Amino acid sequence: MTNPETLSVVVERDMPFPPERIWRALTQPHLIAEWLMTNDFSPVVGHAFKLSGDWGAVDCQVRSVEPNRSLVYSWAAYGLDSIVTWTLTPSAAGTHLRMEQSGFAPDQQQFYQGAQASWPGFIATLEQVVARLENSH
Template sequence: MTGPTEPTALHCDQFLPHPPATVWHALTDPDLHARWWAAGDVRPVLGHRFTLDMGPWGEQPCEVTAVDPERLLAYSFAPGTLDTTITWRLEPEGTGTRLFLTQEGFDLNSPFGKAAFDGMGDGWPHVLDRLAALLAQLAV
C-alpha cells in the first residue's frame, strides 16, 4: 500500500463582484494584467507566445493553449524550466464571477519545482487579492 501522494497542482478560487466580461478583460488586457500581476503581452489567442516579467525570476515564456472567451484561458508557463500550465476559469455567479485558478505540472522532485510550488501556493492568494482590488478601482 502506498501513502497519499503530494499534489502537483495549486488551486484557488475567488468570488469577484463583477461580470465575467470585466474579469476577462483584466485577465487578457496587457496593461491591466501588468497592474495586478506581471507585465507581458498576454492575449486570448490560441498559440500566442508571450513573456511575463516575473521580476527577480526574470522573463518567463508562455504560450496560450486554450481559449474560450469570458470562460477559460490557459497557457504554458516557463516551459523548459518550471513546465507548468496556468488555467483561469470563469463561472457566472449571481451578479459576479467565480474565478478558478489552477497551476499544475510542478515537479516536486526538483528543488526548483518544490520552491516554486511552495512560493506560488503562498503567492496566488495575494495575486488574486490584487486582481480584486484593481477591479474595485475600475468599477468606481
C-alpha cells in the first residue's frame, strides 16, 4: 500500500552494459561497498542487512529479487521507512537503469532532499564500478 502523500526520488540512467553486469554491482557485497556503503547484503528475499556509512547505518531487508531484472529492499534509518526499487531494462544501447526510493513523508524534507542530492552520485559511481567489471575479463 502506498500513501499518496509520500514522495519518491527517481534516478534513471542508460548504461552501455548488459543487465547481468550491472546486476553483479547491485548484488555483490564487495562491489556494493565500492559505490554505496559497506554491507552484509545477500540477494535472498527476507534477508536483513545493514548499509554502513561514516554517518551511521541503514537497516534494510530484501523484499523482491528477479535476477538481472529487479531488486527491491526496505531502507530504514532515523525514522525514515522507505523502499528502494532497482529496475533493469535491456535497451539497444545496453541497459536502462531505474532507481526509485519511495516513502518519504511530507515532514521528511531533509531526508528527501538528501536522497535527491546523493543518489545521482552513487549511481555515477555504480556506473564506474560496472565499467571496470567489463574491462576485467
